[in-house]
Amino acid sequence: MTFYLEIVAVLSGIISVWFAKKENILLYPIGTVSVLIWIYLCWIGEIYSQAVINLFFLVMNIYGWYNWSRKDNSEMNKVQIKFSSIKEKILYIIVAALLTLLIYSALSNIEILNFDWKFVLMESFITALNFIAMWLMAWKRVENWVLWIIGDIFCVPLFIFKEYYLSVAQFFIFIIIAFMGYFEWKKKALKN
Template identity: 35%
Template sequence: MQLQEIFQQLIAGFKNATTVEYIAVITGIVSVWFSRLENIWVYPIGLVSTVSYVFLSFKYHLFGEATVNLYYTAMSIYGWILWAKRDQQAHHVVKISFSSRKELKDQFVFFGVFYVVFYSALRFLQNSFYPGTIPFGDALATATAFTGMLLMARKKVESWYWWLATNFASVPLYFIKGLTFTSVFYIVLFIMAIFGLIEWKKRAKENHA
């Protein structure tokens, strides 16, 4: 595909984007901005985005992404509860921190298990019902997002590495499906995740000092 064709598809994607897609993208960006600032508003605003993407993912047969957004919804509630907890001095109980070596190992096991499960399920769907399904990319985006969301709720710095992987995998995934606006959205999220990683590293070091 030539650069001009890609540009034309981008323009067409913006023009053809539905109201639901605009809502999902805008609230998603705002949510990531709040997460970078460690602001609890990441969760209520993020819920609007995830519910919107559940609808869009089912509509375009992105079943891995639909599953991950259902998971996002549940984890948003879990994270909201954790982030809201404070001690008697009104300080956050859960603070930004680095993962231990054991936690890092557990994260990769968690990712590996979910990747295999989703890839197998998506291959079955591709062969039996939906030939347009993209097992490798969809499973990669889904498994990394599952891992990132869990770590985000626990305020682990490493969550941002998983978000970087999720966003990187999601750009071509949505572009191929014609959701150009969402594809650009993930490029924006990738850039925001870099700044989020830098900010959380700084805060983790301050908390550890």
């Protein structure tokens, strides 16, 4: 059963990321299907911080869907692809470090969870990056793609260890699409 759920989660996830690259709002409803399945799979696979990040993705899918659909008086999307400022980039680094420590501390103090402690710090780091990347995606910041690439690279060994091999393939595809998305969005941001 989990294998078939993983197939649906992987395929809908890949399609969602492809739509994100194309700046197509369909990324959000299709992404919602993927994250709902991942919440379940990560919980039963004891990858708890990934279950939590997918809960956050669910909320951010709703928020991003709303944010991307807003129009100004000329019927243009209010949110346009653009680069973050240097100050914003420094803030992202600080927030990523603080979130990593906060998530690690929280996970380390939840005794009822049966953790594989080898991966708690890595999971905390991935979760922090993904929080920020999803927020940046909702605001169409080019830098979201860089954070997705880094987070997906770190997900590969975690999901190999948990034997979610389709997910490993998915993360490699995500990395490729994220590189393409970065260059495509960079070109659009330079035009804006």
